[in-house]
Every structure is written in C-alpha cells, then in structure tokens.
Amino acid sequence: MVSSTTTSLGELQNTVFAGGGQKFASIDQGSATTTEIVAAVTGSRIRILAAVFTGVGSSITVALKSATTQLTGEIAGATALNVILPYNPAGWVQTESGEAFQITSTNGAVNGCVVYEEVAVA
Numbered sequence: 374m375v376s377s378t379t380t381s382l383g384e385l386q387n388t389v390f391a392g393g394g395q396k397f398a399s400i401d402q403g404s405a406t407t408t409e410i411v412a413a414v415t416g417s418r419i420r421i422l423a424a425v426f427t428g429v430g431s432s433i434t435v436a437l438k439s440a441t442t443q444l445t446g447e448i449a450g451a452t453a454l455n456v457i458l459p460y461n462p463a464g465w466v467q468t469e470s471g472e473a474f475q476i477t478s479t480n481g482a483v484n485g486c487v488v489y490e491e492v493a494v495a
Contacts, residue, residue, distance in 0.1 A: 394490050395422060402482035405430070407438070411474040414491050419474040420464035423488040428454040430481020438475040439468035447479070454483065470494040 398411050411419045419439075426435050426448070433454045434447040444466040448456055458465050468474050476483060 395488055396490065398487050398489065400426065400476065400483060400485040400487065402428075402476075402478060402484065404482050405433075405478045405480055407475055407477040408483075409473045409475050410487060411489055413440070413468075413471050413473040415471050417491040417493050418467045418470055419472075420467040420490050420492050421458070421474065421487055422462065422464055422490060423460045424456070424458040424465070425485040425487075426454060426456040426476075426483050427485050428478060428481045428483040430454075432479075433481040433483070434479045435483045436477045437466050438477060439466075440472040440475065442469070442472075443477075444468075454481070456485075460488070464490075467492065 400408070400410055402408050421437070428435070428450070431452060432449065434449045435454060436443050436447050437445045448454070474489065
C-alpha cells in the first residue's frame with residue numbers, strides 16, 4: 374500500500390507533478406484559417422497532452438495538423454465548438470519530427486490553449 378500521495382506519484386513517475394517538460398500555448402485566431410500554434414523544433418516531435426478549443430459559428434470545425442498533414446478528422450460543432458481534451462500522458466496527437474503543430478478552422482475562428490511537450494527523436 375502507498376503511504377502518501379507524494380509517494381504514489383513518485384512510484385508512478387508522474388512527470389506532470391514532478392516538474393516535467395510540459396509547455397503551454399494559446400490559440401487566438403481572428404478568423405477561420407490555418408494557424409501555427411507551436412513552432413517546429415528541429416529533431417523533436419510536438420506531442421499534444423491536453424487542449425481546449427472553443428469557437429462560435431454555424432457548422433464550425435477544427436482539424437489538428439502536423440505542418441500540412443492532417444492528424445485528425447474535422448471536429449465539428451453545429452452552432453458552437455466546445456472541445457476539451459483532458460490530460461493524456463501518452464498524448465492525443467503528435468507532429469512529425471521538425472514540423473509545426475497547426476490547426477485549421479472553417480466557418481469561424483477557434484480560441485483556446487494546448488499543453489504540449491517536445492519529444493526528441495533519436
């Protein structure tokens with residue numbers, strides 16, 4: 374049996390609580406378009422660990438991309454877009470090595486934030 378929360382997290386090697394390499398980026402589109410959220414990092418992938426996407430518009434959509442390659446299908450909302458990707462230590466999506474993380478929206482601007490980490494490629 375684990376004697377404390379701190380011991381439990383240590384045993385699980387939970388980097389979120391142990392000062393891992395998480396970084397944060399905001400999403401603030403002015404209109405429906407493709408927007409770079411996290412710039413490319415040479416020799417690393419960008420892994421999205423958590424995110425919030427919001428937007429208002431009829432049939433608004435957002436798609437997550439590694440540079441120009443789509444990582445997800447279009448995530449749609451009928452009159453608004455409200456998507457929460459809770460923390461996932463394995464990540465929801467990741468870019469190819471050396472590629473930027475981008476989103477493409479249609480029928481309205483998307484706002485929100487992402488939590489990500491840079492994963493070095495050997």
